[in-house]
Each structure stands twice: as C-alpha cells, then as structure tokens.
Amino acid sequence: MFNNNQIFTAPLAGITDKPFRKILRKFAPDVSIVTEMISCHSLVGGHKNCIRNFDTYEDEGDIGAQIFGADPVLMGEAAKILKDAGAKWIDINMGCPVPKVATRAGAGAFLMRDHVLAGKIIESCAKSVQIPVSIKTRLGWDEAHKDWQDLVRVAALSGAAFATVHGRTRAQGYAGNSDLPPKPILPIPIIANGDLKTIDDMERVQKMGYDGAMIGRALLGQPWVVGEFCSTSEKPDNVGVVALEHLELILDYYGEKAGVPMFRKHAAWYSAGMPNSAQFRIKVNQITDATELKKIIKDFWSVN
Ligand SMILES: Cc1cc2nc3c(=O)[nH]c(=O)nc-3n(C[C@H](O)[C@H](O)[C@H](O)COP(=O)(O)O)c2cc1C
Incomplete structure (x- = not known):
C-alpha cells in the first residue's frame, strides 16, 4: 500500500474549501491535501469578494495550493502569495476542461496544447518559490493527442517536482472511465487520478507503477474514506x-x-x-x- 503521504485528496472547485479541508484533515492527519483551484488574477489582484484569497495554510499540514492562469509572470506572483500564506507546495492546473478556464482564459487544459507556455509558467512558479511545484493534467487534449508524457518531460525540465495525471482526455470531460496506462519511465514521480474509490483501486495503480494516488469524488459525503485508505479512521458511527x-x-x-x-x-x-x-x-x-x-x-x- 502507498504511504499516507503518497495519498492525495483532489482539488475540487467549490468543494475542497477550507471547511472541507479541515474535515478531511481530521480523518487523515498526514495525507497530502490540495486546495480547490484559485485564479492567479484574483489572487494577485487581491479580490476582496473571494474569501479564499485570504486563506492561510499554516494550520493545514501537508497542503498544496492550486493555481490556474495563462500568464507566467502573474502565475509566479500568485505562487509566491500562496507560499507566503503557508502552502507546502504549489500545484498548477493543466487539466481543467471547463470552457471558461480552458478556452476563454487559455489556462487549465489548454496548456496541454501549448507545452512551451506550460513550461514558462512552471519555470516562473518554480523560480519564485522555494517549495515544490507540481502540475495536474490529463492524458491529453483528445484521443488523437494523448501526449501527457511529453508535457511531463517539459514540466520536469522546467522545475516541476512531480505531476498528477487524470486518466481521461480534455474532450472526455468526465464521461467514460478513467483509463491510465501502466506508468511509463518518466523523470519525475507521477500521481494517478481518476475513479479511484477503493483500497483495491489504489493497490492497482500502485502495481501499475504510479508513485501515489489522488482521490476526488469518492470523498463527497464520505470524507472519512481517505482515512480508511490510510488506516487513520473508520466510518463514523453517526x-x-x-x-x-x-x-x-x-x-x-x-x-x-x-x-x-x-x-x-x-x-x-x-x-x-x-x-x-x-x-x-x-x-x-x-x-x-x-x-x-x-x-x-x-x-x-x-x-x-
Ligand atoms: C466538481 C469538481 C470540481 C473540480 N475542480 C477541480 C479543480 O479545481 N482543479 C483540478 O485540477 N481539478 C478539478 N477537478 C478534477 C478532480 O480534481 C479530479 O481530477 C477528477 O474529479 C477525477 O478524479 P476522481 O474520479 O477521483 O473524482 C474537479 C472535479 C469535479 C467533479
């Protein structure tokens, strides 16, 4: 089985806010938790109507703060803000398929189509913080462009410490099944994500060579499940x-x-x-x- 710090809870916009993260942390004191995605524009602009722009992470243990955006300079500044607020690592969203992010903002999954820009963003973030930087991506833009391994190599060269891959393409959205291949040889550790719901699922991706597992929707309405995966809690009586x-x-x-x-x-x-x-x-x-x-x-x- 994975060590507890190889188990990650997924960023879920509108869900993994500070209250939900506190609940997750209670059940799983030493797993790696990722915040919901935060816009670099909103963070750097200090938008007051977005409460999470003012989160501090000091009390949240091993926590990665996730940012999205397409501007390398702003992304670097945003990473620094989150690091100063106590994030232990910075995760860059390179998988969000939502049109507002991937098409209109040229961020999220769009970066799977522009590895040069993706590399610049990672480099800018890695240079502005002295904590690990990771990316979270998908298998590729669509069935014809499953080039996540190339993106991971670019990420490694640009300073990323690890990457998470969700076993669907951008075109799939959330349809069909997550379908990760056995982990290929890559220069940085890869965390598996997508439809992992049980301890058996976790063991399967570990046998496929992955370096960790990230769980998202399986935690909705049952946050203790992450504690079951790492033997730190059980389903509560009530x-x-x-x-x-x-x-x-x-x-x-x-x-x-x-x-x-x-x-x-x-x-x-x-x-x-x-x-x-x-x-x-x-x-x-x-x-x-x-x-x-x-x-x-x-x-x-x-x-x-
Ligand atoms: C409601 C919702 C919000 C999400 N928000 C984010 C996000 O903010 N950042 C991100 O990288 N992925 C986001 N995702 C994708 C998840 O992190 C994860 O990759 C996906 O749900 C597959 O994992 P799962 O099958 O364990 O849920 C979101 C998914 C859902 C369903």
Whole structure:
C-alpha cells in the first residue's frame, strides 16, 4: 500500500474549501491535501469578494495550493502569495476542461496544447518559490493527442517536482472511465487520478507503477474514506455528527447567509442513499436559517 503521504485528496472547485479541508484533515492527519483551484488574477489582484484569497495554510499540514492562469509572470506572483500564506507546495492546473478556464482564459487544459507556455509558467512558479511545484493534467487534449508524457518531460525540465495525471482526455470531460496506462519511465514521480474509490483501486495503480494516488469524488459525503485508505479512521458511527461539524465550519467561514445555501450540496451527499433522503433534501433546500438547518440535520440522523 502507498504511504499516507503518497495519498492525495483532489482539488475540487467549490468543494475542497477550507471547511472541507479541515474535515478531511481530521480523518487523515498526514495525507497530502490540495486546495480547490484559485485564479492567479484574483489572487494577485487581491479580490476582496473571494474569501479564499485570504486563506492561510499554516494550520493545514501537508497542503498544496492550486493555481490556474495563462500568464507566467502573474502565475509566479500568485505562487509566491500562496507560499507566503503557508502552502507546502504549489500545484498548477493543466487539466481543467471547463470552457471558461480552458478556452476563454487559455489556462487549465489548454496548456496541454501549448507545452512551451506550460513550461514558462512552471519555470516562473518554480523560480519564485522555494517549495515544490507540481502540475495536474490529463492524458491529453483528445484521443488523437494523448501526449501527457511529453508535457511531463517539459514540466520536469522546467522545475516541476512531480505531476498528477487524470486518466481521461480534455474532450472526455468526465464521461467514460478513467483509463491510465501502466506508468511509463518518466523523470519525475507521477500521481494517478481518476475513479479511484477503493483500497483495491489504489493497490492497482500502485502495481501499475504510479508513485501515489489522488482521490476526488469518492470523498463527497464520505470524507472519512481517505482515512480508511490510510488506516487513520473508520466510518463514523453517526454521519450526522460529521455533517453538523462540517456545517459549523462552513458557517464560521462564510457566515450564515452564504453558508446555509453552500451546505445544501454537502447535505445531499451526506444523506445519499439513506431512507427519506429525498424529503430531507427538499427541506434543506428551502431553509435559510442556520438554527433550523441544524435542527433538521439532528432530527434526520438522530444526533443528541
Ligand atoms: C466538481 C469538481 C470540481 C473540480 N475542480 C477541480 C479543480 O479545481 N482543479 C483540478 O485540477 N481539478 C478539478 N477537478 C478534477 C478532480 O480534481 C479530479 O481530477 C477528477 O474529479 C477525477 O478524479 P476522481 O474520479 O477521483 O473524482 C474537479 C472535479 C469535479 C467533479
């Protein structure tokens, strides 16, 4: 099995915010956690309406902060801001397929089509921080351009310490199955990502030669799963206790007005598959008051 520090939790925009990362950390004290992606423009501009621009990472253990953007200078500045805020490493998004990022901003997955620019961005980030820089990418732009190994070689030459690869192309989005090949010989360690949900999945990619495994959607509504992978926790007796703690962290971080709606998706994930979860979700989606929301959660899971 992988060592705990070879197990990564994936960046998930709108999900792996500071409250969720605190929950993950509680179950898995020594895994490597990655933040959701942060725009270099937003960070360098210090946009005040984006609360995560002001996160500090000192208390978050082994944490990588992920940035996206297409401008090497701004990306270098953004990396420095995150390093100064306490990030232990910087991850560069080179896989996001969303048109706003990959097409309009020329960032994320677009960098799989422009390895020269990708190299400049990595070099700029690596020069501006004295902590490791990594990239997170996909197999390639589409079926005809599965050239991730070339991008990894460019990344290594430009100063990247490791890379994560999601076993789908940009064109696939999230459709079909993640399909990683056995790990080829490459100059830097490669973390496997995509559809890894069980300990067996982790062992399979380890046997294929990968140097670590990154888990994303398998953690939605069940953040303790990462602790099961590294034997630091088990499924809690009462999931409602975790849901309530998560809600409290969200309320502390975002306040009641933004926090209550923010929690709705998590409530749906925590309750998925449980009896009467549909009615529970309907109620949760109508509530705007935090005290009422806590009561409904306590009733649903019979938390004292
Ligand atoms: C809702 C959502 C948000 C995501 N946000 C990011 C992100 O901010 N940065 C990134 O590199 N990948 C992002 N991804 C991709 C995941 O990190 C991961 O590569 C993908 O979900 C495959 O892994 P999984 O099957 O374990 O979920 C996101 C995926 C989803 C579903």
